[in-house]
Amino acid sequence: MTALTSALEITKLAHEMHVDEAELAFLATTSPDDLRDLRGIVSHAMFSRHESRVKGLAAVSKKLPAAVTAKIAEIAMGPMLSARVAAVMEPADAAKLAGHLNPEFLAELSVHLDPSRVEGIIAKLDDALVVDVGRRLMAQGHLLTLARFTGVVGAETSLKVVDGASGSDILQLALFIDELSVIDPILAGLPDETVTELAAATDEHDEAAEALLATLTEDSRARIASLT
Structure with a gap:
């Protein structure tokens, strides 16, 4: 799971720096915590420049x-x-x-x-404007950007944004979220059909499944298990 978490952090860092992920491949063995700290430093430096x-x-x-x-x-x-x-x-x-x-x-x-x-x-x-913008980002594939805002807008608004999204997209969104406390409420608000799709997507990626399940409560894990 550490390798996956580091890879996700490199993706976030590349997004922050507006560079291709391949240019940061040399950071693959760096710990997720160090990469997260580096991202914060880069964000501050780029903003203050x-x-x-x-x-x-x-x-x-x-x-x-x-x-x-x-x-x-x-x-x-x-x-x-x-x-x-x-x-x-x-x-x-x-x-x-x-x-x-x-x-x-x-x-x-x-x-x-x-x-x-x-x-x-x-x-x-206005909540309607936030949802509108969020759905446009979803349609354009900007899942990383959406994930960054999820902790700010909260689970209720996020559920409106992802309404109708595929389980695969929601899995990717969940893996990118920094504010882990919102993942469980979002999952709780998803219909069974979407959660079933999400579970099917995790079956294809063991590390992704482990990373997601680690953020969930026992009730949410039990729900996923019952649907699969």
């Missing part, structure tokens, strides 16, 4: 109408820079701005966000 300039952009955007700022973000700034600016904005201002952005652009922007920096913003967003 242009922090003063980003804060300047956030200050300027505060002086403009939200609709105007939204148009500038979509046309001129793009999703990556917009994500950096959002992370330093006041939550209320950022949430107001999000209401003027195209949901598709918000989905693209989310790929570049650090959920831990925007938790206050997400808490102020």
